[in-house]
Amino acid sequence: MSEVLVLVDHVEGAPKKVSYELLTLARELGTPSAVVLGKGASAAAEKLAAYGAEKVYVCEAEEIDGFLTGPKAAVLAQLITEKSPVAVLVPSNAEGKEVGARTAVKVGSGIITDAVGLTSDLVAEQPIFGGTVSVKSQVASGVPIIAVRPNSTAPVEAPGAGTVEQVTATFSDSDKAAKVVDRVIESKGGRPALADASVVVSGGRGMGGAENFGIVEALADSLGAAVGASRAATDAGWYPHQNQVGQTGQTVSPQLYIAVGISGAIQHRAGMQTSKTIVAVNKDPEAPIFELADFGLVGDLFTVVPQLTEEIGKRKG
Amino acid sequence: MNIVVLVKQVPDTWAERKLDATDKTLDRASVDVVMNEIDEYAVEEALRIQADQGGEVTIVSMAPDRGVETIRKALSMGADKAVHLSDPALHGSDAVQTSYALAKVLGTLEYDLVIAGSEATDSRMAIMTPLLAERLGQPQLSGARKVTVDGGTVRIERQTDNGYDVVEASTPAIVSVVEKINEPRYPSFKGIMAAKKKPLTTLTLADAGIEADRVGLASAPSQVVEFSNKPPRQAGQIVKDEGDGGVKVAEYLASQKLV
Ligand SMILES: Cc1cc2nc3c(=O)[nH]c(=O)nc-3n(C[C@H](O)[C@H](O)[C@H](O)COP(=O)(O)OP(=O)(O)OC[C@H]3O[C@@H](n4cnc5c(N)ncnc54)[C@H](O)[C@@H]3O)c2cc1C
Ligand SMILES: Nc1ncnc2c1ncn2[C@@H]1O[C@H](COP(=O)(O)O)[C@@H](O)[C@H]1O
Numbered sequence: 001m002s003e004v005l006v007l008v009d010h011v012e013g014a015p016k017k018v019s020y021e022l023l024t025l026a027r028e029l030g031t032p033s034a035v036v037l038g039k040g041a042s043a044a045a046e047k048l049a050a051y052g053a054e055k056v057y058v059c060e061a062e063e064i065d066g067f068l069t070g071p072k073a074a075v076l077a078q079l080i081t082e083k084s085p086v087a088v089l090v091p092s093n094a095e096g097k098e099v100g101a102r103t104a105v106k107v108g109s110g111i112i113t114d115a116v117g118l119t120s121d122l123v124a125e126q127p128i129f130g131g132t133v134s135v136k137s138q139v140a141s142g143v144p145i146i147a148v149r150p151n152s153t154a155p156v157e158a159p160g161a162g163t164v165e166q167v168t169a170t171f172s173d174s175d176k177a178a179k180v181v182d183r184v185i186e187s188k189g190g191r192p193a194l195a196d197a198s199v200v201v202s203g204g205r206g207m208g209g210a211e212n213f214g215i216v217e218a219l220a221d222s223l224g225a226a227v228g229a230s231r232a233a234t235d236a237g238w239y240p241h242q243n244q245v246g247q248t249g250q251t252v253s254p255q256l257y258i259a260v261g262i263s264g265a266i267q268h269r270a271g272m273q274t275s276k277t278i279v280a281v282n283k284d285p286e287a288p289i290f291e292l293a294d295f296g297l298v299g300d301l302f303t304v305v306p307q308l309t310e311e312i313g314k315r316k317g
Numbered sequence: 318m319n320i321v322v323l324v325k326q327v328p329d330t331w332a333e334r335k336l337d338a339t340d341k342t343l344d345r346a347s348v349d350v351v352m353n354e355i356d357e358y359a360v361e362e363a364l365r366i367q368a369d370q371g372g373e374v375t376i377v378s379m380a381p382d383r384g385v386e387t388i389r390k391a392l393s394m395g396a397d398k399a400v401h402l403s404d405p406a407l408h409g410s411d412a413v414q415t416s417y418a419l420a421k422v423l424g425t426l427e428y429d430l431v432i433a434g435s436e437a438t439d440s441r442m443a444i445m446t447p448l449l450a451e452r453l454g455q456p457q458l459s460g461a462r463k464v465t466v467d468g469g470t471v472r473i474e475r476q477t478d479n480g481y482d483v484v485e486a487s488t489p490a491i492v493s494v495v496e497k498i499n500e501p502r503y504p505s506f507k508g509i510m511a512a513k514k515k516p517l518t519t520l521t522l523a524d525a526g527i528e529a530d531r532v533g534l535a536s537a538p539s540q541v542v543e544f545s546n547k548p549p550r551q552a553g554q555i556v557k558d559e560g561d562g563g564v565k566v567a568e569y570l571a572s573q574k575l576v
Contacts, residue, residue, distance in 0.1 A: 068457060068475075068484055069447060094443065098459060101412075101444035105451040110413055110538025113442045123542055128441075129334040134547050135341075141538040177456030178486045181472075186480035193478040199575075223576065241462070241497040242476045247330060247438055248354060248496045256575050266330055270438070273550065277573060279566060285555070292550040295569040299558025307563025312576050315567060 003083050004030040006053070007076060007090040007099060009196075013043030018091045018196050020155035022148055023051040027158060028120055030086050033057060035079060037072050038064040042164065049162020051155060059167040063176055069095065070175035073102035078169055080107050080143050087122055092147035093195045100145045109142030116152045116253065116274070124148075130247075130270035150196040151253050151276075187240065194226045194243060199256045200275070202228030202245055203238075204268075206261015206282065206301055210238040215305050216260055222312040228252065228272075230262045246271035261301050264289025281305060318370040318466060318488075320363040321426055322396065323419065323433040323445065325353040326380045326387040330438055340534060341541040342409045343439060345381060352387045355434030357394070357501040359494050363432050364395045364502075366466055372429070373397045377422055379407060379415060385517070392512035393504035399515070400426070404522045409534025412440065416448035418532055421525045423453065429488040430471065435460055435495045446493040456486030459493045 004026040008019040019034070026032035034053040036044045038060065045056040057079055063071040076099060080088060088103070090096040092114050104111040115124035122144050126135045139145065194200065201223065203216040213227075220227045229239040231246055245252055247267040257275035262268060264280070264287055272278070273292065280293040281301050290296040297304055328334045332348040363374045376391040376399035378384050388399045402422050410418065423431065436443035450457030458464075461473035462481065471490045474481045476497070504512070522529055530536055556565050570576040 068459070070451075070457070073447075073451070094460060097442070097444050098447040098457070101447040102451040102457075104413055104538075105416070105448055110411065111444070112539050113444065127547070129439075130330075132334070132547055132549070133336060133544055135336070135544040136542045138540050138542055139538060140540045172454075174451075174454040174456075177450075177454075178458055178484050178490075180482050181485050182483035183477070184480045184483070189479045195478075241495070242478065251441065256570070270330060277575060278550075279569070281562075281566070285557070290555055291552050293555070294553035294573075295566065296553065296555040297558060297562045297566050298555060299562040304558055304562040304566070307561075308566045309563070311564050311567035312570070315571065315576055 002030045003033050003085040005076070005079060005083070005085045005088045006032055006034050007088070007096060008034050008036045008044060008048065009091045009093070009096060010036060010041070010044050013040030015044050015047055016196055017155060018150040019048070020051045021150065021153050022089045022091065023048065023053055024156050025118055025148060025153050026089055027052045029118070029122065032160065035076060037075055045162050045164050049160045050157050052158040052160040053162050054160045056162055056164045057167050058164055059169050061169055063171050066180055067176045068178035068180060069098045069102055070177060071169070071171050072099045073106060074171050074175045075167055075169045076103045077106035079167065085143060087144045087146060090145065090147050092149040097147050100147050104145050107142055109145050110139035111145040111147065112137055112139060113147040115146050115148045118146065118148065127274050131273040149253055151198055151255060191220060192224070192226045194228055194245070194250050194252055197226035197252070198254050199223045199225035200228050200245070200252050200254045201225045201258045201260065202230065202262060203233055203260045204230035204262030205232035207233060207238060213239055215302070219258070219305055219309045222309045230268050259289050260305055262289055263287045264292065318366060318372040318430065319375070319428045320366060320372065320430045320432060321375045321377050321423060321428045322356070322359050322363045322391065323431065324356045324360065324376050324378045324387060324391050325434070325437050326350050326378065326384045327353045327437055327439040334439070336544050340409060341544060342534060350383065350387065352390050353434055353437045355436060355494065355496055358496055358498055359432045359434050360391050360394050360396060361499045361501040362464060362494050365499065366430070366464065370466060375400060375426060377419065378402070379418055388517060389512050390504065392515045393508040394502055395508060397515065399517045401517060401519045402525060403519055406522055406529050406533050409537060410532045411537040411539045412442050412444055412448060413538050414532045416445060416452055418525070418527050420449055420452045421527045422520065425525060431491045433491070433493045435493045446491050450491045453491070456490040458484055458486055458490055461492055461494045462497045464492060464494070464498070
């Protein structure tokens with residue numbers, strides 16, 4: 001069977017869940033090969049083999065972390081030329097899409113983003129317009145590059161050989177045009193990234209102030225969830241902008257989305273409408289968020305949410 | 318410092334957005350259109366850099382004829398001039414083809430900086446700047462929440478999941494901005510009047526040296542096979558808090574095996 005390249009999203013050799021999801025999908029299309037780039041890449045090989053990677057292409061060249069996306073695209077393009085895969089899967093998050101886009105230009109391919117499903121003949125399903133229309137599309141020229149959204153499929157283990165191949169890459173000057181001069185960590189982290197999380201708990205204007213976001217964070221932590229916010233909350237400076245969900249924020253499609261004190265404006269929905277299950281807590285029974293909630297609780301978040309957090313704690317024992 | 322701002326006209330999110338049943342492209346004719354919101358931030362950022370550094374701000378937009386409305390809005394905010402790429406042959410172009418066409422237009426201009434929005438509300442692809450950077454062999458500085466220009470060096474703060482990266486490049490460079498970067502101005506009455514007299518050049522494919530067989534629906538490297546309208550999500554169970562609301566939610570989550 002022909003090779004399918006999967007661009008692995010990882011932090012110093014620890015693959016993110018989306019990488020396992022992509023490998024699981026790739027097995028339906030051909031023989032998955034993982035592509036791991038940057039610092040710590042070789043440490044990921046064994047974990048990727050557990051999800052079916054027959055080969056693991058590793059490149060730890062310094063340029064990969066020293067410059068924005070150009071060097072990653074160069075390695076990916078080089079592998080496409082050498083291995084002629086049937087398809088390339090990248091995570092549909094900011095970085096995956098950028099690497100995919102640059103690679104598409106380098107090799108003369110088409111690219112599809114935001115796929116949530118993929119058939120064996122490489123037809124991708126994409127929700128558009130905030131999930132109101134579903135499109136099936138296909139790459140018509142070159143090796144298809146398809147960006148797949150996190151949480152599109154459940155990761156399933158299946159052992160692969162995981163043979164490591166070191167890749168020696170050459171980078172052009174334009175690959176190295178945008179230099180990363182500093183990486184600043186602002187939040188302590190520990191919570192999953194919004195785009196990849198399988199559970200997201202978001203707070204809105206109903207939180208009443210930055211000091212109350214602890215209520216949402218406590219619930220998120222009881223569920224191992226990421227924390228999101230509406231634009232009303234980020235604009236007020238109650239929560240960091242990068243946590244904004246919606247039209248001008250991030251698009252999330254988790255298994256579970258809990259909206260706390262969020263009215264459900266159309267621009268907010270645009271970023272969360274495709275979540276599998278939606279739960280809303282809002283004191284206004286007329287809030288539009290209830291129109292799309294699978295379970296809606298009409299009540300005061302300041303009593304309901306702490307009780308929920310406590311109850312989840314109890315159930316976990 | 319000469320700056321080009323890429324501005325896209327998109328259907329208003331409030332409008333019922335549709336695909337055209339015959340050729341499966343975005344129905345741009347039957348809906349209200351607006352400037353892609355983040356592009357207003359791109360225009361604003363260009364005007365702020367211009368106020369500091371001098372030079373000219375040029376709007377570039379690829380859109381059907383009515384794209385002029387959006388271009389005028391950008392001019393009324395204070396941009397100096399505009400180039401409108403408009404040709405029926407562009408209909409149905411995908412992102413890769415659009416980047417080819419925009420790169421050709423950029424090739425007719427002299428600039429130090431190109432500023433775009435990070436993402437358009439219609440496509441939500443967020444790949445125009447990497448596509449353009451790769452084509453032009455110019456640096457890509459995407460997702461900027463802050464831009465500083467110092468001579469021939471551009472430096473941005475780029476939002477990450479747990480903080481930000483500082484990324485630097487030499488001009489000419491391609492920057493995309495996120496909404497956090499500034500607060501866009503509203504066009505003043507004076508600005509709106511002035512915009513009517515500002516130079517607006519309309520280019521056809523031939524004017525920009527764009528090869529007709531590299532744009533448009535027929536040769537698009539990605540093709541829509543079919544589409545269907547999804548029934549809107551149905552409201553589920555709504556429960557009023559009687560003092561045990563949190564427990565009720567937990568019970569629901571447990572019933573769905575979510576806890
Ligand atoms: C072009 C454009 C782009 C936009 N992009 C985005 C975007 O990306 N993301 C986004 O979120 N918004 C976006 N917006 C803004 C959007 O229109 C809404 O204004 C915003 O989502 C409202 O946020 P909210 O629901 O938190 O606030 P509100 O609409 O004010 O709702 C607050 C809710 O909290 C409830 N509440 C208050 N107190 C309590 C309590 N004690 N207990 C329980 N419930 C309580 C209220 O009943 C109310 O329903 C955009 C707008 C525009 C015009
Ligand atoms: N047809 C177009 N004309 C001008 N600028 C565009 C066009 N399409 C995309 N852009 C720019 O690219 C950004 C990202 O768009 P997208 O990749 O479609 O999400 C937009 O915010 C615009 O700045």
